Amino acid sequence: MNEYIIEMVGITKDFPGIRANDNITLRLKRGEIHALLGENGAGKSTLMSILFGLYRPDAGQILKDGRPVEVRDPNDANALGIGMVHQHFKLVHNFTALENIVLGVETTRNGALRMDQARTQVMALSEKYGLMIDPDAQIQDITVGMQQRVEILKMLYRENEILIFDEPTAVLTPQEIDELMDIMRGLAHEGKSILFINHKLAEIKQVADRCTVLRKGVLVGTVDVADTSVEDMAEMMVGRKISFGIDKQAADPGDVVLSVKGLSVAGRHDKRAVSDVSFDVRRGEIVCIAGIDGNGQSELVYALTGLMPVESGQITLNGADITHALIRKRNDAGLSHIPEDRHRYGLVLDYDLQQNLVLKKYHHEEMQHRSFIRVGSVRAHAERLIRQFDIRSAQGPDTIVRSMSGGNQQKAIVAREIDTDPEALIAVQPTRGLDVGAMIYVHEQLVRVRDQGKAILLISLELDEVFQLADRILVIYEGRIVAELDGKQATAQELGLYMAGSRKETA
Ligand SMILES: Nc1ncnc2c1ncn2[C@@H]1O[C@H](COP(=O)(O)OP(=O)(O)OP(=O)(O)O)[C@@H](O)[C@H]1O
Ligand SMILES: [Mg+2]
Structure with missing residues (x-):
């Protein structure tokens, strides 16, 4: 044989x-x-x-x-x-x-x-x-x-x-x-x-x-x-040595940017997906929501980004109430979102790369004039992001996104969302499908954005990523925040117990 x-x-x-x-x-x-x-x-x-x-x-x-x-x-x-x-x-x-x-x-x-x-x-x-x-x-x-x-x-x-x-x-x-x-x-x-x-x-x-x-x-x-x-x-x-891990200084949090108070969101089958959740994300910090998949993370993010209505509670961005604001309005107020499902919410697969990269900006004056797209600006914008984030594809800005490799599709989304210079960035599994080099690059970018005084809310199922990036960790279990931990001191074991619901902190 x-x-x-x-x-x-x-x-x-x-x-x-x-x-x-x-x-x-x-x-x-x-x-x-x-x-x-x-x-x-x-x-x-x-x-x-x-x-x-x-x-x-x-x-x-x-x-x-x-x-x-x-x-x-x-x-x-x-x-x-x-x-x-x-x-x-x-x-x-x-x-x-x-x-x-x-x-x-x-x-x-x-x-x-x-x-x-x-x-x-x-x-x-x-x-x-x-x-x-x-x-x-x-x-x-x-x-x-x-x-x-x-x-x-x-x-x-x-x-x-x-x-x-x-x-x-x-x-x-x-x-x-x-x-x-x-x-x-x-x-x-x-x-x-x-x-x-x-x-x-x-x-x-x-x-x-x-x-x-x-x-x-x-x-x-x-x-x-x-x-x-x-x-x-x-x-x-x-083709070269790479160093694992990134340099990250201690956080120096400033004013509250994103604030959530008593938020409840309905789920499927008459069950509540998110129950009475409250937290703040300040300038200059990365707050991570950790939890086992299916404990309300998705619904929480959908409510924050306007993809799902809230049942009760309030969401504010830099003090302005955005609880019921339209998605476009939230974006223009400085909210960015790297979604968990890149095909469903992140990209228009049949558009080319430059169009996808400008989705959040095409209506801004720099990209259009009297409703006519500034073709040159859109292209230059795409070329810059392709270079900066090393987005690899067959035909550069003209590549139809559907034909791109999974990891490069992900890089395109990350590039677009970081480049809008957000006040608050909601990043859900931002490095899903990325190779180690690209993953480290994205982690460095997130820390850079933090150090520029932006607020970052990270939702990740990967504990390595959580420990690598989080300044504060909020554990979500059955739609409720059950613990708040210091990113530097938390241990995997402790986190695991809270995530599994076998330990609760009385807030
Ligand atoms: N159907 C297609 N039409 C045109 N180009 C394609 C097509 N499929 C793949 N490519 C190109 O071929 C190259 C290799 O893509 P492939 O999907 O095999 O990468 P990969 O190693 O699986 O990457 P990843 O880790 O990101 O999934 C990429 O540059 C991609 O843009
Ligand atoms: Mg692949």
């Missing part, structure tokens, strides 16, 4: 304006977990999409068990036992979990759909691999972690042997990440072969056997993870 289940040999793929993959060779061993690492835009998703039949390579060959195969489309991939969980999931939102899993491979008898058999099989798989789901829940009502389990079950139901995960942990909570790591180990143990794109070096270290590194479309090399340090992997990836 061939040692390699899949070999991609000399793969080249061009897109207009860019060579996304340049003569890349990657060999996947049977039963291994193989990580794929590289900066944002390095060509990782492209390479995996070629293996899954979404793109045809311009040159190169794919071998399965040592024999050349054609992967013209995802049906071919499926027939070869290749499955993929995408960076942005591809589920039908108003179908149930079970319906999504069997979609395309339904069992029928005399032309009628037979779901009972499928249900038994799916539940058996779910049991076997510890992938707990509610088969009858609609996708739109379940958490991202659960959606991901549905995607994994979809591959297992199709008896896929080669499983591709494109940044599976970027959207998960720390608990879900641990679970996923266990599931991946279990799958590899069963003989499945796994390809795993990830920016988090610690996770690669934890779960992967080997790691292939790409840089700007080119293969840098493949290493055994056990023999390679996190620092070495990072250096392979960016």
Whole structure:
């Protein structure tokens, strides 16, 4: 038997304006977990999409068990036992979990759909691999972690042997990440072969056997993870040594900028999502809301930014009441927002990059005159941000944002929101999907904005990020602020107890 289940040999793929993959060779061993690492835009998703039949390579060959195969489309991939969980999931939102899993491979008898058999099989798989789901829940009502389990079950139901995960942990909570790591180990143990794109070096270290590194479309090399340090992997990836961690002086908070008093927000299914929350964010400080996903963070942010109405309470910005103000009005008063869902609230995917970068400003005098857009100004503005934030794309300001890599889409949002010179910046998971270099850059920018005397409200599920940036930490649990901690003194353990609701501070 061939040692390699899949070999991609000399793969080249061009897109207009860019060579996304340049003569890349990657060999996947049977039963291994193989990580794929590289900066944002390095060509990782492209390479995996070629293996899954979404793109045809311009040159190169794919071998399965040592024999050349054609992967013209995802049906071919499926027939070869290749499955993929995408960076942005591809589920039908108003179908149930079970319906999504069997979609395309339904069992029928005399032309009628037979779901009972499928249900038994799916539940058996779910049991076997510890992938707990509610088969009858609609996708739109379940958490991202659960959606991901549905995607994994979809591959297992199709008896896929080669499983591709494109940044599976970027959207998960720390608990879900641990679970996923266990599931991946279990799958590899069963003989499945796994390809795993990830920016988090610690996770690669934890779960992967080997790691292939790409840089700007080119293969840098493949290493055994056990023999390679996190620092070495990072250096392979960016081509120079990088220092982890950032310099941050103690905060020197000034006047209150953003103030929230007794805020309550309605949630789904007649439940309150946010209950009687009060806090202030002052000039020159980063206040972080920490909590397990689904404890009211999203609704709190939607209320602050005007995406959702408030039930009761008051929000003020520099003393002015904005509780019921229109979104445009909040923006013009100096509120910026890096949203959690970049596709839904952050970008217009079919606009080009320069249009997306000017979304918050196009109505300002510098960008338009008597309702005519100043084309030159818009372009110059985009070019400046592209340079400053190192936003990589195929065609610069003219690139349609949909075609950009996930991390570069994120960088575009961060650039736009920081550049509006906000009074208060609400940043939700600002570094989701960013490579380590870009992540450190964004962290430095947030600290810089703070030091310019702005107020920052950070919402993050990642404890590393919280400890790295927060001057003060507010813990949210079941829609209430249950603790306030000093960013310098709080420990992970203490924070964890509050986040899990097993400890309460009496305010
Ligand atoms: N469908 C497409 N059309 C045009 N250009 C594309 C398309 N898909 C990807 N590209 C370009 O190819 C390059 C590689 O993109 P890819 O999505 O593979 O990066 P990545 O390594 O997955 O990055 P990230 O970590 O940000 O997800 C990028 O410059 C991107 O703009
Ligand atoms: Mg990608």
